[in-house]
Amino acid sequence: MEKERNNAYKAHCLVLSYPTQGHLNPMLEFAKRLEHKGVKVTLVTTRSMSKTIHKEASSIALETISDGFDEGGIAHAESIQAYLERFWQVGSQTLAELLEKLSSSISGNPVDCIVYDAFLPWALDVAKKFGLVGAVFFTQSCAVDNIYYHVHKGLLKLPLSEPEILLPGLPTLQPQDMPSLIYDLNTYPAFFDMLVSQFSNVDKADWVLCNTLYELEPEVVDWMTEIWPLRTIGPTIPSMYLDKRIEDDKDYGFCIFEPNSDACMKWLNDHAKGSVIYVSFGSLAALNAEQMEELAWGLRMSNSYFLWVVRASEEAKLPKNFVEETSEKGLVVHWCPQLEVLTHEAVGCFVTHCGWNSTLEALSLGVPMVAVPQWTDQPTNAKYIMDVWKMGLKAPADEKGLVKREAIENCIREIMEGERGKEILKNAYKWKALAKEAVDQGGSSDKNIEEFVTTLVHS
Numbered sequence: 001m002e003k004e005r006n007n008a009y010k011a012h013c014l015v016l017s018y019p020t021q022g023h024l025n026p027m028l029e030f031a032k033r034l035e036h037k038g039v040k041v042t043l044v045t046t047r048s049m050s051k052t053i054h055k056e057a058s059s060i061a062l063e064t065i066s067d068g069f070d071e072g073g074i075a076h077a078e079s080i081q082a083y084l085e086r087f088w089q090v091g092s093q094t095l096a097e098l099l100e101k102l103s104s105s106i107s108g109n110p111v112d113c114i115v116y117d118a119f120l121p122w123a124l125d126v127a128k129k130f131g132l133v134g135a136v137f138f139t140q141s142c143a144v145d146n147i148y149y150h151v152h153k154g155l156l157k158l159p160l161s162e163p164e165i166l167l168p169g170l171p172t173l174q175p176q177d178m179p180s181l182i183y184d185l186n187t188y189p190a191f192f193d194m195l196v197s198q199f200s201n202v203d204k205a206d207w208v209l210c211n212t213l214y215e216l217e218p219e220v221v222d223w224m225t226e227i228w229p230l231r232t233i234g235p236t237i238p239s240m241y242l243d244k245r246i247e248d249d250k251d252y253g254f255c256i257f258e259p260n261s262d263a264c265m266k267w268l269n270d271h272a273k274g275s276v277i278y279v280s281f282g283s284l285a286a287l288n289a290e291q292m293e294e295l296a297w298g299l300r301m302s303n304s305y306f307l308w309v310v311r312a313s314e315e316a317k318l319p320k321n322f323v324e325e326t327s328e329k330g331l332v333v334h335w336c337p338q339l340e341v342l343t344h345e346a347v348g349c350f351v352t353h354c355g356w357n358s359t360l361e362a363l364s365l366g367v368p369m370v371a372v373p374q375w376t377d378q379p380t381n382a383k384y385i386m387d388v389w390k391m392g393l394k395a396p397a398d399e400k401g402l403v404k405r406e407a408i409e410n411c412i413r414e415i416m417e418g419e420r421g422k423e424i425l426k427n428a429y430k431w432k433a434l435a436k437e438a439v440d441q442g443g444s445s446d447k448n449i450e451e452f453v454t455t456l457v458h459s
């Protein structure tokens with residue numbers, strides 16, 4: 001039976017994100033897709049994150065809860081583990097308070113559902129306490145989710161001891177293709193626990209939403225759909241860059257860092273079609289100084305033009321005088337409007353850390369990649385980029401894990417000038433078309449979002 005409402009919205013969803021850029025971006029875009037289908041959405045993040053993001057006028061309402069560290073977030077906790085424990089405790093409490101506030105307001109928009117980040121499984125308990133639909137949202141690829149599921153179930157024994165890992169729906173993986181938190185259990189044990197805990201109560205979730213598109217990972221999606229009510233809803237990229245069905249769509253980004261938009265776009269406008277290498281390692285990865293140096297000289301040796309995002313916190317690692325000495329060839333900025341950059345015709349290749357958002361964005365916008373994975377899910381994404389989707393090349397690392405300048409130069413040259421580059425570009429056109437189709441009217445992800453909304457209305 002449909003609920004009584006005193007306005008035009010079909011339902012009201014809270015969309016709760018883990019407080020990092022790589023999680024907020026896809027959840028914001030999913031929120032926009034829901035709103036387009038007539039659902040009211042309240043996006044929820046932490047107070048500390050809300051203070052740092054640049055909020056341009058967005059149609060999506062934003063509310064906050066507390067992670068227990070309202071000034072500074074995780075950076076102010078004594079350990080990752082302490083942060084996550086406190087977030088669970090204070091987050092559950094303040095999420096409940098937010099629900100009470102919203103249900104007692106006279107807006108006529110009772111909350112029906114919490115779409116919560118899989119990193120925050122305790123949100124499902126809060127949803128159930130309030131009698132709401134609980135939909136878990138996985139921000140990473142289904143392949144990566146499946147790997148952690150097998151660890152959770154004890155079906156993948158750790159530490160890894162076999163030279164090859166065979167899991168349902170996945171290609172044969174070597175240990176170094178696995179998420180770094182699994183390959184090297186000593187790096188961030190608290191994050192490892194968090195990733196495995198995504199599955200602690202997933203069986204109780206009403207929906208399992210995955211930020212991917214069916215066409216990218218059909219075998220693993222089919223396999224996981226046998227277990228859960230799983231639906232693919234991606235790519236979570238603004239409609240303005242894909243299907244263009246959302247009128248007046250904007251790329252709000254809710255950026256933690258201020259993009260240097262004018263300088264980037266002006267510089268790109270001055271360069272020929274397909275002549276620029278775009279380089280970015282996302283919002284979190286910190287390269288060591290040696291790797292930064294190899295990357296810098298690899299770019300220089302490729303003799304291509306490059307637009308390189310080096311966050312302010314990483315800038316000191318750039319080789320001395322590099323920016324000045326290469327100013328004829330390159331522009332180095334602290335942050336850029338990545339989607340606008342990837343869409344620009346001057347960009348011919350993306351040197352990326354293979355964060356899942358960057359990977360999906362490059363696939364969906366048809367930009368070939370040089371994969372230089374750093375940590376977490378990135379090695380697995382890199383394996384798929386090169387061997388499954390054939391959308392790029394993974395730059396080989398030496399025995400110490402360092403990607404040398406020659407490796408970077410060779411991969412760039414192969415993509416920009418070589419025969420393999422032509423094959424990769426053909427695949428890039430294919431994935432770009434499939435990504436648009438998935439979110440366009442009647443596409444695989446669009447149908448899934450439609451089904452989710454219809455079921456909500458009748459729940």
Ligand code: UDX
Pocket residue numbers: 020021022023025139140253280281282283284285309334335336337338339354355356357358359361376377378
């Ligand atoms: C993190 C993890 O590293 C990643 O592996 C995981 O899948 C999600 O969370 P992050 O490292 O920041 O994210 O990388 P990524 O997933 O690529 O997200 C970065 C986002 O910031 C992208 O949406 C990208 O478009 C945006 N971005 C990046 C900008 O808008 N401007 C920039 O200059 C750089």
